[in-house]
Amino acid sequence: MKVIIGSDHGGFNLKKSVVEHLEDKGIEVKDVGPFNLDSVDYPDYAKPVAEAVQNGEYDRGILICGTGIGMNIAANKYKGIRAALVHDTFSAHATREHNNSNILNMGERVIGQGLALDIVDIWLNTEFEGGRHERRIEKIEG
Numbered sequence: 001m002k003v004i005i006g007s008d009h010g011g012f013n014l015k016k017s018v019v020e021h022l023e024d025k026g027i028e029v030k031d032v033g034p035f036n037l038d039s040v041d042y043p044d045y046a047k048p049v050a051e052a053v054q055n056g057e058y059d060r061g062i063l064i065c066g067t068g069i070g071m072n073i074a075a076n077k078y079k080g081i082r083a084a085l086v087h088d089t090f091s092a093h094a095t096r097e098h099n100n101s102n103i104l105n106m107g108e109r110v111i112g113q114g115l116a117l118d119i120v121d122i123w124l125n126t127e128f129e130g131g132r133h134e135r136r137i138e139k140i141e142g
Contacts, residue, residue, distance in 0.1 A: 033045060
């Protein structure tokens with residue numbers, strides 16, 4: 001599995017932890033930045049992640065900002081992207097099984113590192129159920 005990840009300054013520290021966690025698990029991960037705590041605009045980092053998932057270059061994407069909300073809004077502007085804002089393990093599981101989400105959004109100021117890493121693991125390891133859920137995804141895609 002190939003994962004691409006980005007954040008803004010509000011999600012920078014959690015992004016670093018997630019990158020390290022993925023690398024420790026042997027998952028190929030590309031970090032598109034930022035690479036310091038300078039203030040940046042979240043759409044500038046949502047774009048390369050969403051486009052890389054959209055064009056199939058990466059299997060999944062992860063975006064992190066202060067709340068996760070801005071990144072979620074920005075990523076969902078791209079056709080074929082099903083970005084999900086997740087701050088609990090049940091939702092991480094459900095959004096993969098039922099919504100086939102391909103970008104995970106989290107807020108560093110909302111959840112702690114331990115929970116975030118659990119969410120990442122669940123989200124990456126849960127398969128899409130298909131079936132009746134596929135019909136619903138098709139309606140979203142138009």
